[in-house]
Amino acid sequence: MADLSTDFVGIKSPNPFWLASAPPTDKAYNVERAFEAGWGGVVWKTLGEDPAAVNVSSRYSAIYDSYGEVSGFNNIELITDRSLEINLREIEAVKKSWPDRALVVSLMVPCEENAWKTIVKEVEKTGADGLELNFGCPHGMPERGMGAAVGQVPEYVEQVTRWCKQYSKLPVIVKLTPNITDIRYSARAANRGGADAVSLINTINSITGIDLDQMTARPIVDGKSTHGGYCGPAVKPIALNMVSEIARDPETQRLPISGIGGISNWRDAAEFISLGAGCVQVCTAAMVYGFRIVKEMQDGLNNWMDSKGYERLTDFQGLAVPNTTDWKYLNMNYKVVADIDQDKCIGCGRCYIGCEDTSHQAIELTPQADGTNRFDIIEEECVGCNLCQITCPVEDCITMVQKDTDKPYMNWTQDERNPFKDVS
Structure with missing residues (x-):
């Protein structure tokens, strides 16, 4: 049987399947149930400063395929709405109980040096394995100068990353927003700031549909709505492309990647790993089908690797990158x-x-x-x-x-039909 264990920037886990920072990782109860089900790691739902964020009701909406299955999931939920003190206490307890599992903590505070210095020091005390900087949340938090408001500005990404590396000894993973023209710019900025890795993608700005009776987008909050963050199987093609862009960019090709975006089964995970990801994060599939889907993911990946003769994940990690080009x-x-x-x-x-x-x-x-x-x-x-x-x-x-065309390899830069062929 293949070895599914991972060592991602020094963070060890028994398998590459981590739960992403989201409702499934909001408290000790959920995280412990996840570990009991077999998840290799979790990224604890994003912590912020006190007082805690306040959420609205309702919060979710979805797009369904022709079989009635969720293909796209939208949420307008914010970061944790529990106090920082409670979260830190639970993180410490869970890590002591599950020392073999990866426990990374997601963070989002105002773009001020002292705020980041303070919270990373507090998280270090819990014994957590690493930090994930949430520079991607597309709703609610950007209006406060956080989340995507940071991730969309490379200079901010670099600066905050550098602060966290300066004040913490833990591995720093920068979670990137897809709501940007070119993902490589923010990845390069994270790299310049000293990030140990990047994770992507965070959710995409979206409105999943309109209730034509109420003439309001879903989810509906007292007759009104707003754009939210889109995830689920529908975003996987976008995520794979962005992962590949970072994996083959000369400035970031050695930067470790945690792949996120529509991962619902072992094949999805294998695709992300083939494009260079060292581990994968899952959210929507767990929310729709429950934590025990990880067993099917592990079994499927194990069986496929055995059939291909891969003994460990690194045997096929990144193999698809050289075959992805312009x-x-x-x-x-x-x-x-x-x-x-x-x-x-x-x-x-x-x-x-x-x-x-x-x-x-x-x-x-x-x-x-x-x-x-x-x-x-x-x-x-x-x-x-x-x-x-x-x-x-x-x-x-x-x-x-x-x-067989009986013609040699020729690309567009060499093609006589290209009007710009000789333009340097």
């Missing part, structure tokens, strides 16, 4: 075309409709004597866009087949 370096002479397995085709015509209406008219429809239709690829018209394969409801009925 569009301009992709091979212009590489060609694939679609192929339909007639034995598997059920004649639904979805591939034909999609291609005929919205793509390249590369599928031919031929009526059959029995009243059914046959669909065939017109190879000379097929551009290999994958649309037919995506719309087909039958697994492996449509595959993309590579065609």
